[in-house]
Amino acid sequence: MESAAFFYGMEVFLNGLMTGVMYSLVALGFVLIFKASGIFNYAQGVMALFAALTLVGFQNGQIPFSHLINAIFGTDIHHFGWHMPAFLAILFALLVMIIFAILVEKLVLQHLVNQEPIILFMATIGLAYFMEGFGDLMWGSNVKKLDIGIPQGGNLWIEESTAFLGGEDFYGFYLDTLDIYATVIAIILVAGLVMFSQYTKTGRALRAVADDHQAALSVGISLRKIWVIVWCIAGFVALVAGIMWGSKSGVQFSLSLIALKALPVLILGGFTSIPGAIIGGLIIGVGEKMFEFLIGAPLLGGATENWFAYMLALVFLVFRPQGLFGEKIIERV
């Protein structure tokens, strides 16, 4: 019989996989936008936060901008008094994200069409800050609990049925049911996105735009329409990510920092590859957890998860800048 330690290690591994799936969910949004417009959307994390805030706001019948309205007019309003069922709230939140996508395209993207990637990137940082302030003003910045009915907490069934594995000191794999749901949803989402991209007309147009803006324009593809569609999809992905992360750790500012974590995921997986985002996310998730478990906590004082992913990405950047799946960039003079 193998020792409990080995199985605890396995548990860390499995949890790493699950965390990785969550990272991939966020990374997916990035890949979509990058593929279609060459923009690295730093605001993706804040979009997830905003989507989650909006969802909770609708669910709890919050009045948008109530804090501000109260401050200006001296009123004391907070809620409409209703509670929306989760399903409806999700739909409304999605609608809001669609409106957001349209506005972003109209007010920001349109005007930055021919700029260099770094300028576009900085514009999305600006967008992230704007959304942060806007979302906080609209729904308030206190931590909110997000609950749309996904079961949470350690999955007893798994725990009990695997307890036999590691002998006396091992009590079975502790895997959060929520994470399991997240994995399944992510797989469905990815499969859906891949099929959409490969088999539908719009998906094909998306791939054309990702390849060459000018050429896509010349065959009659409306760049603007595609961008709106892409940002809508990214908004949807952000909503899903926001729901998953929000259910797990509450809806709060730190959600937006996940964007930063997605960067190493994309470095590993390549900025333009959907499967790459998944595999990159898994590698980072497992890598982080295993490194902390094996080396970080015992030898380095812990909290290595803050930087491990970036160091790994850095190593990759030096040796294989295009990631595992991305396209190699050949510079010509």
Added chain:
Amino acid sequence: MLYREVGEFKPSYKKDQQTFPIRLDRYAFYAVLAFAFFVVPFLINDYWANAILLPFLIFGIAAIGLNILTGYCGQVSLGSGGFMAVGAYACYKLMTGFPDLNIIFCIMLSGGVTALVGVMFGLPSLRIKGFYLAVATLAAQFFLIWVFNKVAWFYNYSASGQITAPERTLFGMTVSGASATPEVAYVVCLSFLVVMALVARNLTRGSVGRKWMAIRDMDIAAEIIGVNPLMAKLTAFGVSSFYVGIAGALLFSVYLGAVEVGEVFGIQKSFLILFMIIIGGLGSIFGSLAGAAFLVLMPVVLKNVMVGQLGWAVDIAAHFEFLVVGALIIFFLIVEPHGFAMLWRIIKEKLRLWPFPH
């Protein structure tokens, strides 16, 4: 006619290359310097120093530093917060390790230490570009903050993990720590800024600056005309980190007096400095200072208006700050990617012809 540009012909290349070719600009510059050095110290009080002047001077230095790296040499860095931390901690170790060392030397040496660290973290720039490099600098940012949090040697094994600047004097007046006299702190920071801005001007107008700009604009062509990309990028990292390190050392020793690394030097600072150079203008020293002034003043103004006059809650003002900064970044990137500096230049061009349209 109060301000005359026309009729200023330069008889020599030397005169054409001056920093302020227009005579009135030059006089204005000297006047501002004189005012800053000889008048302000008598008018200054604690609030003005701590809320506005010191942050402006210190972040002005940091902004010039980042502009050298990102604006002139085109290497994007999101690690400025971490490098300011290096400067601060180097200063702390020097101040506590060598109590007799004059604080000015401590600060300058801290800059040197940061320059070395900067060069090290700049090595990946030889193989990676654009925002891949930005990611690498993020690695530096997070790693450095973690190091200063975890490795107890850096904070002299104190229980709180905070570092506090020991009291130091200059010419008999307390200059460091929380009890520093505002006039002295102000003059020290101002002196650093003026000297370093002049140095930056000299570097960027000569062949060093041109090498950096060539790398920024088209590094392959730059290499073919003789620029050694390794040396150019590493010198940019080194010089830039020197500036950022000094800013960090000043921030710690002269301005704040005590620092908790996660709050003060986190990723938000890196973004703040980046925003300063975007709004102010990439590739412009004037722009760096304009951006620093703007981003230091704006929250103060917002708070004064919203909390002081309108009576709103503090957190609303904070949210508005995010909103406004974000919107401004987008606005500037769309309307004038070269920031205030370019806007100012365009305004001057238009004023030259006004009221004629062209």
Added chain:
Amino acid sequence: MTATESYQTPDGRTIGPSVMEMRNITLRFGGVTAIHDISFDIREGEIRAIIGPNGAGKSSMLNVINGFYHPQEGEILYKGEVRKPMKPHEIAYQGIARTFQNIALFKGMTTLDNIMTGRLTHMKTGMLEQIIWSGKAEREEVENRAFVERIIDFLEIQTIRKTPVGRLPYGLQKRVELGRALAAEPSLLLLDEPMAGMNVEEKEDMSRFILDVNDEFGTTIALIEHDMSVVMDLADRVVVMDYGKKIGDGTPAEVRNNQAVIDAYLGVSHD
């Protein structure tokens, strides 16, 4: 292949021995062979044209001369010595300068600054001296500025010296790029399609500049060009490439009558 004696051209120029020799150069990119066993030489003071259909490998050949690409086989002799594998910036210091097919100017700088960057190989003051802007630093800056101004006069671009190059029309940008290459005082000047996209007048101007540079400064010039009349008028000798191989090498007259060249590239006029 190596020419060792000088001779005089009918119009009074002296063409010296070979200054650059390519021997059995083969260049591969992954599975594609861009240049296949090519040998030719360039003589000092001559104007050597490299012509051929698109995709023949001409720009790649220039990139090999530059040191930007490293051939898998073959060797390059420069001024009589075998050239060790070097980085492009080191080769710049050897006196080789070039212009590019798609204009590689520094868009963020003015015309003057762009041409000043061409002087980098001649500017010696170190960083420390520049920091304090010592007398030496200032003098060097002014001297080089004077030199650059002479080039600006030569190319007749005085009015645009302070304009950011991104705003200039295509023809002027090409001229500025030539200026930047000239600023380096090169022994060997490589021009990649200098006439591309120009009208007749601009081509005449550019031809005049090229001839003047060769005549006044004795600069050896290698140029890639598609306009046959330009090639025939300007070049002393021509190399013809097709699909990475050399199919012709000689004076313009010889090459014009070479059957292989006619089949591959020139064609025959049908009256």
